[in-house]
Amino acid sequence: SAASDVYKRQVIPAAGLGTRVLPATKSMPKEMYPIVDKPAIQYIVEEAVNSGITDILIITNRGKNIIEDYFDRSPELEGRLLEDKKEEFYNQVVSVSKLANIFFLRQKETKGLGHAVNCARSFISGEPFAVLYGDDVIIGEDPACGQLIRAYEKYGKAVVGIKEVAKENIHKYSSLKVEHLDGTYYSCTDMVEKPKTEADVLSYFSILGRCVLTPDIFDLLDKTAPGAGGEIQLTDAMRVLAQTVGMIGVDFTGKRYDIGNKLGILEATVELALKHPELKDDFRAYIKNLASEL
Numbered sequence: 462s463a464a465s466d467v468y469k470r471q472v473i474p475a476a477g478l479g480t481r482v483l484p485a486t487k488s489m490p491k492e493m494y495p496i497v498d499k500p501a502i503q504y505i506v507e508e509a510v511n512s513g514i515t516d517i518l519i520i521t522n523r524g525k526n527i528i529e530d531y532f533d534r535s536p537e538l539e540g541r542l543l544e545d546k547k548e549e550f551y552n553q554v555v556s557v558s559k560l561a562n563i564f565f566l567r568q569k570e571t572k573g574l575g576h577a578v579n580c581a582r583s584f585i586s587g588e589p590f591a592v593l594y595g596d597d598v599i600i601g602e603d604p605a606c607g608q609l610i611r612a613y614e615k616y617g618k619a620v621v622g623i624k625e626v627a628k629e630n631i632h633k634y635s636s637l638k639v640e641h642l643d644g645t646y647y648s649c650t651d652m653v654e655k656p657k658t659e660a661d662v663l664s665y666f667s668i669l670g671r672c673v674l675t676p677d678i679f680d681l682l683d684k685t686a687p688g689a690g691g692e693i694q695l696t697d698a699m700r701v702l703a704q705t706v707g708m709i710g711v712d713f714t715g716k717r718y719d720i721g722n723k724l725g726i727l728e729a730t731v732e733l734a735l736k737h738p739e740l741k742d743d744f745r746a747y748i749k750n751l752a753s754e755l
């Protein structure tokens with residue numbers, strides 16, 4: 462699943478306001494929420510690294526400095542851990558700062574996901590690139606981002622990660638017009654953002670958390686007027702790509718957790734704790750006991 466030479470750059474937009482998880486997100490970025498013992502964004506960076514990506518641009522904003530500190534070295538802490546012979550912790554702490562070449566850029570105004578992606582134009586310098594949404598954690602054997610990269614390499618078109626969502630939830634997501642191609646691959650030729658009525662629904666496949674974009678997205682974003690919520694919507698620019706050159710949808714394997722809402726944070730915490738080598742036995746016993754009382 463290694464990325465080809467021209468294809469090593471990736472963007473993580475993490476500059477949203479996170480209003481669905483207020484009041485906590487008032488001073489704590491949702492991307493930094495610990496899912497058991499790692500912040501959400503670390504799972505995302507690890508997925509990118511496991512997909513062959515070496516250079517990651519994280520889009521932040523005011524109040525998200527702790528994301529930068531997290532991926533930096535921490536000499537005082539490292540010194541203390543060594544002194545106290547806590548080598549395992551020392552190794553964990555140091556390895557976070559060595560995961561990848563991580564760059565930061567501030568989105569100066571919260572004008573939407575499309576606007577955040579457009580901030581990355583000069584970093585991307587004319588190559589295709591992956592976007593991993595900072596609040597979507599995907600856990601699986603085969604990294605989701607790598608699955609999208611393989612589809613890009615096969616078809617040479619922009620790729621979106623897709624999953625079927627429940628009928629009653631489609632109004633919260635995008636709805637894609639898709640045709641099955643092969644295995645997990647679909648062609649996507651149109652989309653509707655947050656369909657209001659049943660008649661607007663093109664399918665129950667929606668874009669979830671990952672895409673590989675071609676650099677022509679930037680000119681499209683320049684021309685995109687503010688849409689829903691007064692924000693520049695990435696899906697508005699993607700729709701033009703879908704309708705003109707077409708896009709590829711990958712029904713990726715792996716489980717996706719939406720860290721942007723409270724229930725998603727809890728699901729990720731419980732399910733990853735049940736897999737955690739150190740915690741799983743105790744936590745399983747606790748959950749079983751608790752469940753029997755409900």
Ligand code: UTP
Binds near residue numbers: 568571577596
């Ligand atoms: P969301 O749609 O979840 O928006 O963004 P949000 O503002 O973070 O959350 P709510 O809806 O207020 O609860 C999807 C991704 O795009 C990023 C977010 O950080 C998240 O990773 N984003 C969103 C930006 O980087 N900039 C923006 O202006 C908006």
